[in-house]
Amino acid sequence: MAAVTLEQVTFSWKSGTPIIDIAKCEIKSGEHIFIQGPSGSGKSTLLNLLTGLLLPDSGEIRIAGCCISSLSSSERDCFRADHIGFIFQMFNLLPYLSLRDNVMLACRFSNVRKQRAIAQAGSVSQAADQLLLELGLGKQLHQRLTVAELSVGQQQRVAVARALIGSPDVLIADEPTSALDRTTRDTFIQLLLKEVSQRNSTLLLVSHDDTLSPFFDRTLSLQQINCAGVTDAI
Amino acid sequence: MLFNVALASSWSRRHTLFFIVLTIALSVALLIAVEKIRTEVRDSFNRSVSGTDLIVGARGGELQLILYSIFHIGQASNNISWESFELINSNKNVAWAVPISLGDSHKGFRVVGTSSGFFTHYQTGQQQSLLFQKGKAFNDLFDAVIGADVARQLGYQVGSRLTLSHGVGSASFSQHDDRPFSVAGVLRSTGTPVDQSVFISSEAIVAIHDGWQSGSRIPGQQISVEEVRKKVLQPKELTAILLGMKSKLSTFHLQRQINNYKAEPLQAVLPGVALQQLWQLIRVAENALRIVSGCVVLAGLIGMLAVLLTSLGARRKEMAIMRAIGARPWHIITLLVFESTLVSAIGTLLGVLLSVGLLMLAQPVLETQFGLFIQSTGLSLDDAPLLAGVVLAGAATGLWPGYRAYQMTAADGLTLRC
Numbered sequence: 001m002a003a004v005t006l007e008q009v010t011f012s013w014k015s016g017t018p019i020i021d022i023a024k025c026e027i028k029s030g031e032h033i034f035i036q037g038p039s040g041s042g043k044s045t046l047l048n049l050l051t052g053l054l055l056p057d058s059g060e061i062r063i064a065g066c067c068i069s070s071l072s073s074s075e076r077d078c079f080r081a082d083h084i085g086f087i088f089q090m091f092n093l094l095p096y097l098s099l100r101d102n103v104m105l106a107c108r109f110s111n112v113r114k115q116r117a118i119a120q121a122g123s124v125s126q127a128a129d130q131l132l133l134e135l136g137l138g139k140q141l142h143q144r145l146t147v148a149e150l151s152v153g154q155q156q157r158v159a160v161a162r163a164l165i166g167s168p169d170v171l172i173a174d175e176p177t178s179a180l181d182r183t184t185r186d187t188f189i190q191l192l193l194k195e196v197s198q199r200n201s202t203l204l205l206v207s208h209d210d211t212l213s214p215f216f217d218r219t220l221s222l223q224q225i226n227c228a229g230v231t232d233a234i
Numbered sequence: 235m236l237f238n239v240a241l242a243s244s245w246s247r248r249h250t251l252f253f254i255v256l257t258i259a260l261s262v263a264l265l266i267a268v269e270k271i272r273t274e275v276r277d278s279f280n281r282s283v284s285g286t287d288l289i290v291g292a293r294g295g296e297l298q299l300i301l302y303s304i305f306h307i308g309q310a311s312n313n314i315s316w317e318s319f320e321l322i323n324s325n326k327n328v329a330w331a332v333p334i335s336l337g338d339s340h341k342g343f344r345v346v347g348t349s350s351g352f353f354t355h356y357q358t359g360q361q362q363s364l365l366f367q368k369g370k371a372f373n374d375l376f377d378a379v380i381g382a383d384v385a386r387q388l389g390y391q392v393g394s395r396l397t398l399s400h401g402v403g404s405a406s407f408s409q410h411d412d413r414p415f416s417v418a419g420v421l422r423s424t425g426t427p428v429d430q431s432v433f434i435s436s437e438a439i440v441a442i443h444d445g446w447q448s449g450s451r452i453p454g455q456q457i458s459v460e461e462v463r464k465k466v467l468q469p470k471e472l473t474a475i476l477l478g479m480k481s482k483l484s485t486f487h488l489q490r491q492i493n494n495y496k497a498e499p500l501q502a503v504l505p506g507v508a509l510q511q512l513w514q515l516i517r518v519a520e521n522a523l524r525i526v527s528g529c530v531v532l533a534g535l536i537g538m539l540a541v542l543l544t545s546l547g548a549r550r551k552e553m554a555i556m557r558a559i560g561a562r563p564w565h566i567i568t569l570l571v572f573e574s575t576l577v578s579a580i581g582t583l584l585g586v587l588l589s590v591g592l593l594m595l596a597q598p599v600l601e602t603q604f605g606l607f608i609q610s611t612g613l614s615l616d617d618a619p620l621l622a623g624v625v626l627a628g629a630a631t632g633l634w635p636g637y638r639a640y641q642m643t644a645a646d647g648l649t650l651r652c
Contacts, residue, residue: 044647044648047647047648048647048648051558051647051648053557053644053647053648054647073563074562074563077557077560077561077562077563078560078562080558080560081559081560081561082560084560086558086559086648088554088555088558088648091551092555093555094239094242094243094552094555095246096242096243096245096246097239097242101238101239101242105239105559106559106560108236108239108559109559109560109561109562109565110560162559174648
């Protein structure tokens with residue numbers, strides 16, 4: 001079964017130059033995909049389309065069997081909360097919340113993920129603690145460190161915990177390793193892939209750094225699948 | 235659930251928000267203080283006279299009559315004859331009639347020539363009769379009864395001697411220094427103009443003006459105190475009459491009779507009706523005060539709006555994270571509205587405490603300097619809608635930044651990298 005399907009998807013800003021023009025792209029459920037593309041290849045736009053923050057001008061985007069491009073704006077928000085875990089490049093966390101609260105935040109907007117977390121670990125906070133432990137943040141959790149006291153790599157791992165809580169169908173990561181050094185990066189990617197595999201989630205990792213591609217099942221070059229082939233700088 | 239997040243977020247920016255809370259607190263404190271003083275001024279006027287059914291004086295403005303006879307503000311346009319007083323006093327519906335003669339003063343305090351009936355019939359506040367703090371009503375011709383403020387400010391006690399001045403200025407040139415009075419009684423504080431009055435008998439008014447003509451002493455005519463005592467001191471004129479009726483129903487009948495009296499141009503007014511006229515006059519000033527304090531609150535809210543809008547720049551990432559996790563637009567708007575509501579609610583609460591504290595501090599000053607009696611510095615239920623209005627306006631202030639924040643997240647999407 002396909003986790004993500006894009007068909008004849010086009011998108012352009014008001015200026016008219018198309019940024020995205022993808023004829024067909026299918027990602028199977030449980031696949032770990034590396035989407036490689038230099039800056040300006042439409043990565044950001046693609047991410048906004050996949051998460052439902054932008055609507056394509058034409059074509060269909062299906063995630064977990066649901067055609068999100070035909071949903072209303074608030075339905076897409078709900079869908080994102082229920083089915084997609086998102087990891088930013090950096091500064092993923094709200095600095096005024098504890099590590100646990102940051103992880104639990106994902107369940108505040110999604111009842112589906114909340115119920116799933118409770119079913120898996122007994123309660124949302126236990127699910128959060130369990131994930132933080134698995135991601136090697138037990139000490140930090142125990143010492144009640146604040147977000148500001150964590151290293152960038154540790155912050156990114158908390159972000160992974162938040163993206164994973166309640167086992168969403170698809171995990172989307174936007175350059176999550178760009179702020180990490182090589183060793184931390186490799187540990188981070190391996191940990192991420194391990195956790196994603198355990199939950200049978202589909203992973204889409206977007207980055208310009210092609211040295212990451214050996215870690216993944218499959219690499220998609222955005223320049224190849226995107227016929228728009230623009231070199232804009234969004 | 236979202237509220238905990240909003241609370242934590244606001245707490246993390248508490249240093250900025252504190253100042254806007256302070257601004258709102260100050261504006262609310264001002265608003266309440268103005269409301270308080272407004273109602274207290276009104277109360278203090280309303281308190282000044284009670285139990286009196288009619289006030290009679292020379293024909294003129296109704297408001298003017300009550301102002302000079304009760305509040306000792308301004309002068310009587312004309313005196314009325316003693317015959318009229320006796321005629322009214324003998325009316326079968328009149329329970330009591332008290333004469334009021336004004337025109338003299340003592341060190342800036344008005345002298346009221348009256349009968350001892352004043353102390354038994356005149357009431358203030360909620361039908362409270364006058365009480366003596368010390369001493370008793372005047373007995374002798376040259377006895378005086380003084381109000382609480384007079385006693386306190388001039389340091390007078392029972393037995394103190396005082397001389398009166400002709401006219402009402404504190405720097406009067408003509409002195410009644412040949413006819414000294416002694417204090418027979420000191421009245422208890424009432425929070426009304428009574429506190430600032432010196433009471434002597436109507437006969438004493440005649441006595442001190444014996445040998446006077448047109449406001450000055452007749453030269454060469456010296457009459458000793460003993461000679462004055464022997465004279466028949468029948469007043470010929472008086473300034474006003476306070477009336478109590480046997481039955482309230484006859485009040486209007488007598489009022490009409492007095493107003494239509496042919497022998498002398500008299501008028502009778504109901505104190506309540508005259509006070510209503512006063513309110514109509516004062517309302518303009520009251521409204522001006524309210525508008526000013528309302529504008530201060532508005533300025534506070536605009537300040538909050540500015541702070542919230544400025545904070546959005548720093549909160550872009552926060553909003554983007556929320557949206558990525560699945561927050562709907564209304565979550566974002568709620569976040570901002572919650573903050574503005576919180577800030578204005580805390581500000582209002584602080585403002586209430588501040589106003590209570592300030593009024594407590596100002597109470598003695600207001601009383602001694604302006605004769606304004608603040609009965610309770612606490613909050614009255616009447617202020618509740620006003621305060622709720624401030625909080626509500628504060629909540630509404632958050633809508634605009636909330637909408638802006640939503641627009642921002644819509645434009646940023648997930649692309650914001652800071």
